[in-house]
Amino acid sequence: MRSVYRILIVDDEPFIVNGLADLCQNAEHLGLEVHKAYSSSEALAWLKRAKMDIVLSDIKMPGLNGLALYKEISRQWPRCKVIFLTGYDDFTYVQEAIRLGSVDYVLKAEGNDAVLKAIEKTVELLDREVEEGGLIAKAREHMRRALPFLQQQYVLELMQRTPESISQPELEQRFSELEMKLAADKPCLLLLCRLDTRNREDGPSTQSLMSYAVQNIIGELLSPMTTGLAVEYGRSKMIWVLQYNEHGEVQEEGSRWPEPKQEQEPERVQRFVHGMLEQIQDVCRSLLRVKTSFAIAGEWVGFARLGEKFEGLKRLLDSGLGIGQESLLSETGPRSHSEGTGNFLGRSRVFLKRMELLRGCLDNGDREEFLHLLREVTDASSFPPEISHLLKMEVYYGLVSVLMPSLVDMEALSHAVEGEGNVDYIRLTHLEEHDSWAEASAYFERLAEIIFNRKEQGKQEQQHEVIDKVKRYIEDNLAGDLSLTQIGEAVGHNPSYLSRLYKQVTGEGLSDSINAARLAKAKQLLKETTDKIHVIAAAVGFSSPPYFYRFFKKTTHLTPQEYRELQNL
Known part of the structure; x- marks a missing residue:
């Protein structure tokens, strides 16, 4: 359903303006919001006040004539269409108007039917411009251009989620929507790259170009056996998510390796990637004068485990030997899901990221997603036994930090939800106050429900307050201007939003x-x-x-x- 189009009718003869306004209001199939101006100066005031889609104006008026008005319309609202009402002796004006473009005209002697047809034609033109004009086409083109960024953002999102929260159907749907070159059902090899040498005098644009050049070199040299997606994180660091090509296919069309399929097992591709890293370092050093360091995973994993693998490789690259320049580090092989301190740090970082997602859900009023995430992070069955207590403490006090600001705001505003009573902050801030982890988890869920109930109550109160203002304004101004634009200005809200809210x-x-x-x-x-x-x-x-x-x-x-x-x- 399209938006309502606004039409401004301009003439220095009030009976003409009022008659044309009635004509437009009676044309209910057009769904126009009609505004009236009895002079060019009044028309200019309307143009500064609200966006107009159509202006129906006399071409000859005292003061600012129709042509001068058209130039002002074009300056303020370039997509606005103009229909001029003219007499037989206005032909010189008409020629000038047509030369300016985006203009139609109707002879006054032709009557209301001709005016209505001109308006209908203009409405159809506006519809076509939106559908074909390329506003939708441009939006699709912008979406296409944004796909690489959206793909990267989705991979980063996957790395912030727990394995239990990532399902295969979701992966397949999102990969299809984002037109990912990677396959949702194939394992991945994670590779981290860091640019070790940067000129401090280089600006952000130069650093971005250098990072882009390194990405191209890595992608080109690994392309014979892999398909990859690069995602930047931090300053001068990038993640490569790699998958092996089937049947030895290279990315260049028409080129194939002669080896049999069994030679293209993941292990062989992994050896290939590992072996190419030294050459990548050499090329970056010689062509770009940039030193690079790499950390490569020791196993192929599904997308659900990207987060934990990423955290492990970050630790590898950010400590010990990884601190030096031109490091080439590799995990020794498949890593256990229970690795003591290292596993705790990895899990802890994932939980910290989940806390940020929970804060976002709380701020946006997304109750369903918040509760879904809350149940995931409090699911102790996924905690390795030897670090379960540490993780419970991490999760518990992380959730306290998420919920506390909202709870304090509620009490400060005296907005406790009816029947819930005051929050027991001693119990909230002490894990040991709960008899079990299950009880603590249920406690957080109850607190979250209290907060969301209050948010919903506050939203409804504000909505009804706005609606009451609208109704009072209508009752008090039945004889006046009750256009969406006027009501929106009176109650302080965008007209389109106000219409939807009402x-x-x-x-x-x-x-x-x-x-x-x-x-x-x-x-x-x-x-x-x-x-x-x-x-x-x-x-x-x-x-x-x-x-x-x-x-x-x-x-x-x-x-x-x-x-x-x-x-x-």
């Missing part, structure tokens, strides 16, 4: 509510007063009595006079 909260469109309020007031005035119909029409916001007549009869199946007579029987 529909979401009340289940009724804002325009329907306005019409209902106008109809109710009109019925009241018809019943309780002897005011003339045109006076009542003006009192409920209709500048044209015929338009009020049509509106009233369409909604009640009675004319205003017939309704009055029935009420007075």
Whole structure:
């Protein structure tokens, strides 16, 4: 469903403006938001106030004529379409207008049907520009260009998650959406690279270019047997996620290795990658004058285990021999899932990353994802026994740091959820206050529910406050401008957002509510007063009595006079 288009009608003759406004409002199939300006200066004020999609204007007006107005429209709202109303003696103006572009014109003598057709044609043009114009096409192109970045971000996300939270169906779906060259169901070999030499005088752009050049060299030299994705992390560091090519395929089209398939086992590719690292260092040193260090995994792992493998390689590259320049380090082989202190550090870093994700869910009000992550990080069945106590302490006090700011804010604002009582901070900040880990986990889940309940309550209170303001404004201004733009300005919210919010909260469109309020007031005035119909029409916001007549009869199946007579029987 497309957005509502705004049309501004400009003429120095009020009866023309009001008549054309009625014409547009009656054309319900166009769904236009209609605004009126009785001079070029008033039109300029509207253009500064709100984005217009269509301007229907007299070409000759006192002061700023239509052509000068068009130039100002083009400057402020380049996509706005202009329709000029002209007389037979305005042909010179028309020629100039057509030369400027994005303009249509209608002869005043042709009447309302011609005006309506011109507006319909312009609405169709606006629709086409969005669909073909390339706004959607451009969005798709931008998405395509962003795919490498999105692929890298997803791999980084996988490295922050626990193995239990990553499912094969999810991997396959996201890999398809992101058009990943890597296969979701194949094992990976992780390779870390660090640029050891950097000129301190080089700016960020130079460093980025150098990193990009190193990526290209690595990708090219490893391409005969691998497909890879490079992801930068930290300063001058990158992760390579590698997979072996099937049947000895190289990435260059049409080229194949003669060896039989069994020679392309992961072990052989792993030896190939390890053997090429020295050459990569030589090429980077000679061509780029950059020294590089590498740490390569000792086993192939699935995407669910990328995080723990990454943490292990980081420790390898950031300590001991890895601190030196041009290091070439390798894990000795498959590593156990229970490695004492090293395993604790790896798990601890993964949990710290999960805490950041939990904070994000809390800030964004994402209850379902928060509880899902909370149950994952508190699942003690995944903790290696020899470090289980350390991990429980890490998780417990990490969760305290996540929840504490929200709990303090709630108490400071006296917004405890009804029936929940005050938070026991002694119990919250001491793991030993709980009889078991299961009890502590359930305690955090209850606290999270309290916080989300309060957030939801606060959101609903604010939403209803906005809706009440809108309803009061409508009741107080039935005779005035009740356009989305005007109401949005009055209550301090974007008109499009306000329209969606009103529909979401009340289940009724804002325009329907306005019409209902106008109809109710009109019925009241018809019943309780002897005011003339045109006076009542003006009192409920209709500048044209015929338009009020049509509106009233369409909604009640009675004319205003017939309704009055029935009420007075």
